[in-house]
Amino acid sequence: MAPLEGLALLSPTVFVYMLLGVLFSTVVVITPGLGGLFAIAVILPFALTLDPVAGIAMILGVNVVSGTGNTITAILFGIPGSASGVASTFDGFPMSRRGEGVRAVSAGLVASAVGGLIGAAVLALSLPVLRPIVLAFRPPEFFALILVAMVFMAFVGGGDPLKGLISGGLGLMLAFVGLENSTAQQRYTFGELYLWDGLPLVPIVLGLYAITEMLALIERGGAISGAKHPVGWAHQMLRGTKDVFRHWQATLQSSIAGLWVGMAPGLGDSAAQFVGYAQVAKTSKNRENFGKGAIEGVIAADAATNSKEGGALIPTLAFGIPGSSSMAIVIAAFIAFGIQPGPEMLTENIDIVWMIIWILVFANLITMVVCLSVTPGIAKLTQLRASLLVPPILVLSVFGAYSSSSRLGDILTLFGFGLFGWQLKRFGYSRAIFLIGFVLGPILESNYLLSMRIFGPAFLRRPITLGLLLLLVLIVVGPAVKRLIVGLRRPTVSESAAGDGDRTPDAS
Amino acid sequence: MGGHEVAAVGLRRWTPLIFALALLAAVGWMVFVALDFSEQARRIPLVIGGPTVALIAMQVIRVAASRPDPSLEDDTELARHAAEAAHVPEPTATATATENPVAAPSRRAEGTTGLKSIGWVLFLGVSVLLLGLLPTVPLFAAVFMRRYGREPWWVIGLTVAGTLAVIYGFFIRVLEVRIFNGYLWEWLS
Numbered sequence: 001m002a003p004l005e006g007l008a009l010l011s012p013t014v015f016v017y018m019l020l021g022v023l024f025s026t027v028v029v030i031t032p033g034l035g036g037l038f039a040i041a042v043i044l045p046f047a048l049t050l051d052p053v054a055g056i057a058m059i060l061g062v063n064v065v066s067g068t069g070n071t072i073t074a075i076l077f078g079i080p081g082s083a084s085g086v087a088s089t090f091d092g093f094p095m096s097r098r099g100e101g102v103r104a105v106s107a108g109l110v111a112s113a114v115g116g117l118i119g120a121a122v123l124a125l126s127l128p129v130l131r132p133i134v135l136a137f138r139p140p141e142f143f144a145l146i147l148v149a150m151v152f153m154a155f156v157g158g159g160d161p162l163k164g165l166i167s168g169g170l171g172l173m174l175a176f177v178g179l180e181n182s183t184a185q186q187r188y189t190f191g192e193l194y195l196w197d198g199l200p201l202v203p204i205v206l207g208l209y210a211i212t213e214m215l216a217l218i219e220r221g222g223a224i225s226g227a228k229h230p231v232g233w234a235h236q237m238l239r240g241t242k243d244v245f246r247h248w249q250a251t252l253q254s255s256i257a258g259l260w261v262g263m264a265p266g267l268g269d270s271a272a273q274f275v276g277y278a279q280v281a282k283t284s285k286n287r288e289n290f291g292k293g294a295i296e297g298v299i300a301a302d303a304a305t306n307s308k309e310g311g312a313l314i315p316t317l318a319f320g321i322p323g324s325s326s327m328a329i330v331i332a333a334f335i336a337f338g339i340q341p342g343p344e345m346l347t348e349n350i351d352i353v354w355m356i357i358w359i360l361v362f363a364n365l366i367t368m369v370v371c372l373s374v375t376p377g378i379a380k381l382t383q384l385r386a387s388l389l390v391p392p393i394l395v396l397s398v399f400g401a402y403s404s405s406s407r408l409g410d411i412l413t414l415f416g417f418g419l420f421g422w423q424l425k426r427f428g429y430s431r432a433i434f435l436i437g438f439v440l441g442p443i444l445e446s447n448y449l450l451s452m453r454i455f456g457p458a459f460l461r462r463p464i465t466l467g468l469l470l471l472l473v474l475i476v477v478g479p480a481v482k483r484l485i486v487g488l489r490r491p492t493v494s495e496s497a498a499g500d501g502d503r504t505p506d507a508s
Numbered sequence: 509m510g511g512h513e514v515a516a517v518g519l520r521r522w523t524p525l526i527f528a529l530a531l532l533a534a535v536g537w538m539v540f541v542a543l544d545f546s547e548q549a550r551r552i553p554l555v556i557g558g559p560t561v562a563l564i565a566m567q568v569i570r571v572a573a574s575r576p577d578p579s580l581e582d583d584t585e586l587a588r589h590a591a592e593a594a595h596v597p598e599p600t601a602t603a604t605a606t607e608n609p610v611a612a613p614s615r616r617a618e619g620t621t622g623l624k625s626i627g628w629v630l631f632l633g634v635s636v637l638l639l640g641l642l643p644t645v646p647l648f649a650a651v652f653m654r655r656y657g658r659e660p661w662w663v664i665g666l667t668v669a670g671t672l673a674v675i676y677g678f679f680i681r682v683l684e685v686r687i688f689n690g691y692l693w694e695w696l697s
Binding site for chain 2: 162163165166169170172173176180182183185187188211214215216218219385386387388390391392394395396398399402403406408411412415418419422423426427441444445448449452
């Protein structure tokens with residue numbers, strides 16, 4: 001049987017290499033500025049010296065859990081190590097500030113593991129019916145999906161929708177800095193070589209979150225966690241674990257959304273968490289608390305982060321098309337080992353496919369245990385006063401930003417976006433939606449241009465695209481119509497209904 | 509209230525409007541510049557930029573027409589406002605400070621104005637540019653911890669040693685990051 005043959009390939013030696021990959025990945029992604037992609041790039045030269053099975057196990061060990069370690073710093077300090085941890089900050093950091101950091105991290109880590117297991121299960125089950133699933137979504141559908149996700153985030157982010165939309169627009173506009181892909185025309189580069197590749201993501205993430213949060217902490221004083229006596233970590237850990245299963249719909253929904261994004265070639269590593277978060281926020285009964293410390297928000301962000309790896313492996317293994325940039329490196333490694341991903345992989349190397357599925361299972365469980373064991377210790381740092389916490393975090397952020405490409409411009413970008421992020425925060429604009437726009441901007445543009453090229457303006461009339469765009473209209477118009485109906489039914493409470501629009505803006 | 513305080517309060521009242529106007533000017537400029545791009549390169553910047561300009565213009569009108577939010581008139585109030593939004597109790601951890609030597613002390617010892625916070629970050633940035641990455645670590649840690657938190661020297665020494673150990677072990681040895689040395693040494697040599 002192929003599943004057992006796959007398991008048999010995972011010998012003790014191979015298992016140790018996978019474990020080393022998992023541990024290395026966890027340490028790297030906790031460090032500000034160093035994401036999963038970086039971890040794979042660093043481990044690759046070493047892994048290629050091993051025998052193919054051990055090498056693949058090590059690379060996949062690094063890759064499949066590269067989003068998990070992010071959860072810890074994103075939730076406890078509001079500082080995601082890379083863009084793929086940003087959504088965890090939306091609800092995780094407010095929870096950390098009210099002394100529930102360990103609960104939020106536990107929920108996030110367990111949700112990550114469950115999401116990863118769901119990803120592995122779907123990968124296993126979908127092996128016979130892969131092709132129609134992957135081909136159901138084409139550029140017009142992705143274009144509409146990204147628009148819906150962004151607009152929805154603006155409306156359910158817990159803040160002012162107008163400011164949310166503006167934040168998203170700003171992020172998208174800055175994503176267009178650099179050379180345009182198909183014509184190589186310079187856009188907003190001021191002739192600077194540094195900007196030809198666009199604004200760098202890592203310094204921007206660190207600026208918007210690390211610098212901004214430290215600025216806020218310096219101004220506020222005290223510690224990150226406002227709770228004088230947070231509930232014991234064991235109790236919080238248990239509660240966080242239970243939360244994942246208590247909100248099983250959120251876990252499942254977000255995992256499926258993550259899988260879907262993972263399957264879509266070119267949507268990138270960071271998109272899954274945002275789509276998963278928006279998907280859960282859209283249907284949750286507790287949606288008004290999203291962005292303010294809702295545990296379902298944490299679960300939604302993290303379940304999608306790891307389930308997408310299973311999804312990304314589907315086009316990678318079945319068609320040789322990478323579902324994300326990290327999968328592109330995985331494919332390169334496969335080819336270097338003499339294994340050609342594609343349709344024949346599902347027939348000739350089915351034992352390796354099953355070994356990969358087992359790695360998904362084990363790597364997710366191991367990372368969850370490793371991260372949970374270090375969380376209480378790291379969580380204590382949130383009780384430290386600002387004068388002790390700020391210097392190491394600021395200095396490490398500068399090094400993290402600089403190490404991404406060793407260019408001085410990265411340091412300037414870091415500080416520039418730190419100050420900009422602080423202004424966004426002060427005036428109630430959303431840094432999160434800004435970043436989503438920045439990350440998804442190039443994907444939105446390429447899918448729009450492809451749609452126009454393939455279908456012309458008629459791409460808007462494709463059934464799924466049309467359905468998604470109608471959903472977008474509903475999201476925008478829905479709340480106003482609802483308020484109108486409530487106002488007509490109960491005219492005496494119209495004032496209080498109008499007050500909803502003046503909710504405290506999400507300072508993200 | 510003195511003249512400076514009146515001016516400061518006035519400035520704070522206008523800052524949301526100034527910020528919105530700055531955003532309008534920046535995105536408006538991006539849209540204007542995009543008109544000169546080739547057909548392909550300008551399509552999405554115009555599709556996104558046009559509505560964004562309209563949305564920011566709406567925000568400008570909204571801010572200009574509304575009365576200033578009293579909670580934004582004072583930086584301390586702003587922090588409280590944000591804390592309430594996140595359902596976070598005020599960070600008055602005096603009791604914790606007595607139980608734990610490294611826990612948060614009262615607001616009297618820490619906390620500052622927004623401009624001074626920016627000053628600290630600018631100090632770090634200028635120090636990196638002039639002195640380089642490595643000398644900045646002890647300098648920034650010592651000045652910040654001493655001035656802002658009145659930390660004892662041994663705590664500062666331990667923090668600097670720990671941070672440098674992480675930087676040396678991880679960034680310099682393992683990742684082999686090429687360290688930026690600062691412009692001052694270049695100019696002096």
